Amino acid sequence: MAFNQLIFVCLFLPISFILYRVLPQKLKKAFLILTSLVFIAWGNPADFIYLIAIIVFNFFSAKQMDRFKKDGQAKWARIVLISALAVNILCLGYFKYLNFFRSIFGLPAASFGLPVPIGISFVTFSLISFLCDVYRETEDVPRFFDFVLYITFFPKITSGPIVSFGEFTKMIEEYNPSLANVNAGAELFIIGLAKKTLLAGNLSVLFTAISTAPQRTALEAWLGALGYAFMLYFDFSGYSDMAIGLGKMFGYTMPKNFLYPYTSTNIADFWRRWHISLGAFFRNYVYIPLGGNRKGEKRQIFNLFVVFLLTGIWHGANFTFIVWGLYHFLFNAADKLFLNKAFKKVPNFIRAILTFFVVVIGWVFFFSDSLGDAFRYLGNMVGIGCGGSAGGYYLASFIILLLISAFCALPIGSNIAANLKRKKLKYYMPVKAVVQILVFLLCTAAMVSDTYTSFLYAAF
Amino acid sequence: MKEKTTKRIIISFITVFLSVCIVLGLYTLIRPAREFSTRENRKLASFPKFSFSALADGSFTDNLSTYFNDQFAGRDMWTGLNLTVKKAMGQKQNGGVYLGKKGQLYLNPEAPNKEAVAKNLAAMNAFQKEFKKVNSFVCIVPNAVTVQTENLPKGAPVPDQAAFLKEIQSGLEKQTFVDVSDALKKQSGEYIFYKTDHHWTSLGAKTAFDVLSGEMKLKKVIKDYEIVTVAEDFKGTLASKSGENGSKDTVQAYLPKTDVVYTVEYAATREKTATIYKTDALQNNDKYTVFFGGNHPRIDINTSAQTGRNLLVFKDSYFNAFAQFIWPYFDSITIIDPRYYYEYAGNIIKQENITDILYLYNADTFGTDTSLYAVLEAPAKK
Numbered sequence: 001m002a003f004n005q006l007i008f009v010c011l012f013l014p015i016s017f018i019l020y021r022v023l024p025q026k027l028k029k030a031f032l033i034l035t036s037l038v039f040i041a042w043g044n045p046a047d048f049i050y051l052i053a054i055i056v057f058n059f060f061s062a063k064q065m066d067r068f069k070k071d072g073q074a075k076w077a078r079i080v081l082i083s084a085l086a087v088n089i090l091c092l093g094y095f096k097y098l099n100f101f102r103s104i105f106g107l108p109a110a111s112f113g114l115p116v117p118i119g120i121s122f123v124t125f126s127l128i129s130f131l132c133d134v135y136r137e138t139e140d141v142p143r144f145f146d147f148v149l150y151i152t153f154f155p156k157i158t159s160g161p162i163v164s165f166g167e168f169t170k171m172i173e174e175y176n177p178s179l180a181n182v183n184a185g186a187e188l189f190i191i192g193l194a195k196k197t198l199l200a201g202n203l204s205v206l207f208t209a210i211s212t213a214p215q216r217t218a219l220e221a222w223l224g225a226l227g228y229a230f231m232l233y234f235d236f237s238g239y240s241d242m243a244i245g246l247g248k249m250f251g252y253t254m255p256k257n258f259l260y261p262y263t264s265t266n267i268a269d270f271w272r273r274w275h276i277s278l279g280a281f282f283r284n285y286v287y288i289p290l291g292g293n294r295k296g297e298k299r300q301i302f303n304l305f306v307v308f309l310l311t312g313i314w315h316g317a318n319f320t321f322i323v324w325g326l327y328h329f330l331f332n333a334a335d336k337l338f339l340n341k342a343f344k345k346v347p348n349f350i351r352a353i354l355t356f357f358v359v360v361i362g363w364v365f366f367f368s369d370s371l372g373d374a375f376r377y378l379g380n381m382v383g384i385g386c387g388g389s390a391g392g393y394y395l396a397s398f399i400i401l402l403l404i405s406a407f408c409a410l411p412i413g414s415n416i417a418a419n420l421k422r423k424k425l426k427y428y429m430p431v432k433a434v435v436q437i438l439v440f441l442l443c444t445a446a447m448v449s450d451t452y453t454s455f456l457y458a459a460f
Numbered sequence: 461m462k463e464k465t466t467k468r469i470i471i472s473f474i475t476v477f478l479s480v481c482i483v484l485g486l487y488t489l490i491r492p493a494r495e496f497s498t499r500e501n502r503k504l505a506s507f508p509k510f511s512f513s514a515l516a517d518g519s520f521t522d523n524l525s526t527y528f529n530d531q532f533a534g535r536d537m538w539t540g541l542n543l544t545v546k547k548a549m550g551q552k553q554n555g556g557v558y559l560g561k562k563g564q565l566y567l568n569p570e571a572p573n574k575e576a577v578a579k580n581l582a583a584m585n586a587f588q589k590e591f592k593k594v595n596s597f598v599c600i601v602p603n604a605v606t607v608q609t610e611n612l613p614k615g616a617p618v619p620d621q622a623a624f625l626k627e628i629q630s631g632l633e634k635q636t637f638v639d640v641s642d643a644l645k646k647q648s649g650e651y652i653f654y655k656t657d658h659h660w661t662s663l664g665a666k667t668a669f670d671v672l673s674g675e676m677k678l679k680k681v682i683k684d685y686e687i688v689t690v691a692e693d694f695k696g697t698l699a700s701k702s703g704e705n706g707s708k709d710t711v712q713a714y715l716p717k718t719d720v721v722y723t724v725e726y727a728a729t730r731e732k733t734a735t736i737y738k739t740d741a742l743q744n745n746d747k748y749t750v751f752f753g754g755n756h757p758r759i760d761i762n763t764s765a766q767t768g769r770n771l772l773v774f775k776d777s778y779f780n781a782f783a784q785f786i787w788p789y790f791d792s793i794t795i796i797d798p799r800y801y802y803e804y805a806g807n808i809i810k811q812e813n814i815t816d817i818l819y820l821y822n823a824d825t826f827g828t829d830t831s832l833y834a835v836l837e838a839p840a841k842k
Contacts, residue, residue, distance in 0.1 A: 001521075007528045010485030014478045044518045183470040186477055202546065205553075213617065214571055393552070393615035400549045429466060433473040440477065442545060444484070448538035451529035452500065452555070452703060 001042045002158070003189075003242040004196050006447050012039070017249060021177075029149060032250060036154035040118055050117045051152065054091065058084060058127050059147050062134045066141045081135045085128060092124040100317030119158045121314060125281055126151055130165040132285055139165055146172065155246035159239050161257040161277035164284065177251035185248030190440050192241025195234040197446035198439075199405055203231035206398045211367065211377075215387030221380035223394050223402075228367050229360045230405040233261065236275070255280075262359070262409045265351040266340060267331040270359060278314070282307045301333050308332065315366070320374060324365040331358055487533045494531065499539070501700035501745050504530040543703045552613035554702045560611035563707030565698035566604055567658040569619055572827030580826075581631040583833035584819065588634050590838070591809050594772075596635040596817040597676055600625055600826050601660065601668060601778055604653035607644045621823045628826075638675045640668040654709045657696020658824075659748050662712045662781050669785040676816065678789045679767070684717040690739070694747035711747045713737055713784065720765045720788040727758035736761070736783050751780035757800040761793040772805070772814045774798055774832060776825040790816070798831040805835045 001008050016035045023031050041048045061084035068077035095116045099109045117123070130150065133139040142150070150168045151157075163171065210216055210224030240257035247254045261274035271279045287307050293300045305326075312325020331339075343351055361378070368374035379385050407413065420428050497504050508514070508523035515521070532538070543554060552559050558566040588596055605612065606621040622641065629637040644652060644667055652664030660668075666685075673681050694709040725732045738753035752759060755777055771790040773779060775797060787793060794812050796805055808814060821829070 001525070005525060005529075006532055007485075007525050010481045010488070011528075014482040014485065017478065018482075042521045045516055046518075179467065179470055179474075182474055186474055190477070198545075202549070202551070205551070209553075388617060390615055390617035393613060393617060396614065397550050397552045401551075404549075429469045433469055433476075436473065437476055437480070440480065442541070444480075445538040445542035445545065448529070448532055448535055449542035449703070451526075451532075452539050 001039060003239065003246070004193060004443075004447060004450075006444075006451075009193070009444075009447070013246070020250060029145065033145060033149050033152060036149070036152040036157065039154040040152060040157065043118055044115055046115060047118045051123070054088070054123070054127065055148055055151050057087065058130065059141075059144060062131060062141050065131070065135055069135075069137065077135065081131055084131050088124050088127050088131075092120055095120055097313075097317045122157065122160050122162055123151060125162045125278075126165070128285060129162070129281065133165040139169055142169070153247070153252075155243040155250075156254060159236075159243065160275075161240055161243065161254055162281050163254055163277065164281065167255055171247075171252045171254060174253060175251050176253070181248050181251060181253070185245045185250075187436060188241050188245030188248065190245075190436050190443070192238040192243075192245055193443045194439050195238030195241065195408070197443045197450070199401070199408065200231045200235035200238060201446055201450065202401055203227045203234065203398075203405065206394060206401070207231055207367075210394065213388065213390070216380050217386050217388055217391045218381060218383045219391030220388065220394055221377060221386075223391070223398065225360050225364055225377075225381065226402065227398065229262070229356075229363050230402070230409060232363065232366075233258070233409060234405065260409065260411050262356050263352050263411065264355045264359075265348050266335050266343070266355055267328060267358060268335055270355060271328070271332075278311070282311060286310060297336075301336070304332050304336075305329050318369075319371055320365050320368050323371060323374075324362055327362050327365060484533050488528060488531055491531075491533065493527075497530075497536070498745055499536050499700065499703070499705060501697065539703050540705065552616065554704065557698050557702035557704070558605070558613055558616050559702060559704055560613060562611050562655075563704075564604075564608070564611040564655045565702055565704060565707075566612055566616075567698055567701075567824065568605060568616075569603055569621070569824035570828055571619060572624055573830070576830045577628070577827060578631070580829060580832045581628065583836040584635065585631075585633040587806070587836040590806060591814075591817075592634075594809065594814055594817055595676075596819070597638055597672065598628070598632060598635050598819045599638040599640060599668065599672060599821075600628055601820070601822045602641050602644065603658070603822055603824050604660075606823075607641070608648045608653050610648065624823060624827060636675055638672050640671045643667050643671045651710075654694065654696050654698075654748075655707045656699040656704075656709050657694065657748060658698055658822075659696070660778060660781060660822075661709075662714050662784065665778070665782040666714060666785055669782065672786075672818075673789075676789075676818075682716045682718055682788060686715040686717060688713045688715065690737070690750055691742050691747040696746070696748065700745075709747075711742075711750060713750070716785070716788055718788050720763050722761055722763040722787055724752075725760045725762075726756050727760065728756060736787070748777070748780070751783065755780070755797045755800065756795075757797060757802075759795040761787050761790075761795070763787060763791060763793075765789060765791055767791060769815045770794075770813050771816045771818060772796070772808055772812065773818045773820060774805070774835070775818075775820045776822060776829075778822045778825075779820045782820060786818075796835060798829075798835045801835055803835065804837070804839055806838055 001012065003009070020028060020031055020035070037048065040051060061080055065077045065080040065084070068074070068080060102108070102110060130139075130147070134141055149172075150163075150165065153163075156163060206227040207224055210220050210227070213220070216224070237258035244254050244257065255277065257275060257277050259273040259276065261270055264270035264273050287303050290303045290306060291299055292303060308325045308329035309322065310325075311328070312322040315321040315324070343354075364377050364381075365371075365374045368377060376385060417432075493506060494504050495506070496502070505523065505527045507527055508520055510520060514523075546554060547559065553568070556568055558568055560566055584596075584598070588594075602621045602625065605618045609618075612618070625637075625639060625641065629639070644664065647663075647667050650663060650667075651661055652667055653660050689710055689712050691711040692708065694711050695705065695707075696709060699705055699707070721734070723732060723734055724736055736752055737750055739750065741747070741749040741753050746754075761783075765788055767789055769790050771786070771793045773793060773795045775795060776799075779795065783793075783795070792812055794808050794814070796808070819832075
């Protein structure tokens with residue numbers, strides 16, 4: 001079940017929320033676990049079995065590791081850690097990358113006994129974070145049901161944010177079901193839904209039309225790439241907003257996952273603003289353990305290389321993602337070595353525009369099916385191998401949407417809202433509430449239309 | 461603002477938000493299910509049957525989601541609202557349909573499947589070689605999107621159908637390619653394509669017939685027709701596909717003024733009638749099915765024309781409206797729709813004493829057809 005499905009918004013969410021509010025405090029956590037399990041089993045009951053197995057395995061591995069540590073058998077604790085990490089990574093590799101490796105060696109795709117489990121990339125990272133935090137003794141082994149909630153918590157299981165185990169412990173400690181939190185959560189949910197259904201949904205029409213056309217002009221290629229940049233941002237950050245909003249409605253505050261990434265002034269800045277929880281994961285569990293920036297410049301560059309290679313691989317089993325990751329590595333390294341110095345006196349907004357340009361070029365690798373396609377598309381963007389004449393049509397049809405997208409990708413709107421709020425205007429709150437409900441109705445229209453199909457075949 | 465007022469606004473907001481959700485959700489579940497959507501022109505999902513095996517393999521929840529979407533309260537109103545918003549933002553297409561000026565909708569044809577086209581052309585050439593004495597005519601009709609372009613959104617990308625037709629023409633051996641593009645373009649100010657449907661109107665079919673009748677050397681071509689309007693509220697497939705529901709079309713029948721009489725026999729059902737029109741079909745959503753009631757594997761028309769010519773037609777639905785013009789000039793017409801007919805058409809040539817063959821398709825279907833070659837290839841000799 002996805003958050004932008006009617007059955008989720010109109011049945012699952014209101015019913016589970018209302019029951020959660022009326023249940024006595026003692027039962028709330030158990031109910032939340034139950035709700036999460038129903039959410040998971042809804043899409044595919046088999047996922048449920050995989051999850052329970054992997055949860056039990058990791059929990060008892062952590063217990064054992066903890067026991068060895070307390071008994072002073074550090075070596076054995078390390079062995080348990082490494083083998084448990086290996087099991088998790090092998091599971092992820094099996095489902096996500098097996099066919100990629102088979103295709104490299106020219107083997108046909110294998111079919112799995114199980115469907116690929118729900119949110120496996122996110123679940124595996126949560127488990128790695130858990131094992132590492134317990135091993136480093138920054139966190140205690142939790143109670144079993146708290147651990148189950150950590151992994152299955154339905155707002156984050158399918159698409160993140162990747163909450164580290166430490167953050168989760170904090171989230172439980174700071175549990176706050178106040179009305180203000182419910183309000184903020186519902187607001188964020190509607191904002192996320194609007195980003196996903198109204199902006200990303202319509203931008204995908206533009207991107208699909210241009211990327212699947214047999215030929216395109218340079219203008220079309222740019223419109224397509226720009227459309228994709230906005231679509232991906234609104235799709236992913238919209239989904240994260242919905243997840244964080246839902247968490248807040250149930251009293252749990254998860255960390256932010258996006259912070260206006262298209263205003264970044266360099267690529268390192270971009271990665272502090274785009275998919276923040278993934279960047280944090282790699283920083284805490286890969287970059288810093290490898291030595292971070294403490295072992296000299298050469299080692300730091302190497303560490304960055306590893307992190308961005310993994311970032312690329314994590315996004316999908318295809319060379320295009322690896323190239324995309326390495327592309328970001330190159331700009332990161334160049335920033336560290338000389339670009340930052342060179343651009344020191346350049347005004348921020350120009351740096352932001354240049355960074356955005358670099359990011360958009362990177363997305364071409366990200367969205368292309370193969371490296372060949374990516375280079376052909378990049379060629380189109382500079383006028384090589386172009387054809388057709390529909391640039392004007394797409395510009396006229398989508399300019400309003402692109403302008404709205406640009407406005408929403410910048411912090412202008414939220415700054416205005418914050419200013420109005422500070423002035424404590426009498427009508428601010430009620431007007432905002434009404435606008436949000438209206439936006440929600442438009443989202444509903446978009447969700448219904450997503451399922452619009454007409455039966456045409458028999459008519460021909 | 462006072463804290464109390466703030467609290468009141470927050471409570472109202474949350475209450476309204478959740479109420480809208482749950483009222484829509486529960487109403488969708490309890491109200492009687494609709495079976496058919498006129499707007500989308502399709503059957504809607506019915507409530508899934510529960511079984512433990514369906515629950516275990518996930519199909520129950522899947523079907524329940526589909527049911528919920530299909531039966532969602534105010535579904536047509538919501539899709540209409542969404543389209544209004546899209547149009548307000550300047551979008552000129554929806555669901556693969558261009559939203560033209562004056563309520564005209566255009567199907568944007570898929571790019572031709574080159575392999576399939578080559579395969580069909582090769583089969584057509586081989587068929588001609590096998591039956592050398594038969595005269596073959598090939599008429600591929602360009603679609604509204606390349607003919608009636610006045611109302612097309614400015615600069616909308618459309619395939620180059622002129623080039624596609626040239627390709628077909630040059631690929632044919634010993635068959636007459638009949639190009640009706642110019643004739644249709646000359647008439648583009650007239651009502652030759654439906655506004656809300658992907659078919660041509662009877663007038664469009666007549667325009668093509670006027671060209672074809674010359675090429676086929678038909679004699680004593682009838683000039684007088686009785687024109688009967690059979691429907692004025694036709695909302696065709698493009699209206700369904702795009703959700704744009706504003707315009708209506710008029711369907712007309714052209715009855716040639718002639719003494720020739722005919723019978724129509726549908727091979728699959730053995731039904732025999734004295735007319736190509738099916739007036740009961742006017743009760744349906746799709747009023748274009750007034751011609752023959754839609755597509756059939758094989759239809760046989762026998763006439764009192766006594767011209768000594770017998771015609772074999774391979775066609776898509778564009779022929780259905782075209783039939784009303786061509787029947788008086790042949791003793792018999794055998795109409796094959798290769799998408800539903802699975803026998804070797806060569807047998808018909810001998811059985812029916814065929815003198816002429818007509819391939820009549822619209823460019824969109826012909827570019828994507830994967831069935832024509834199959835009826836033209838003789839089954840392997842044992």
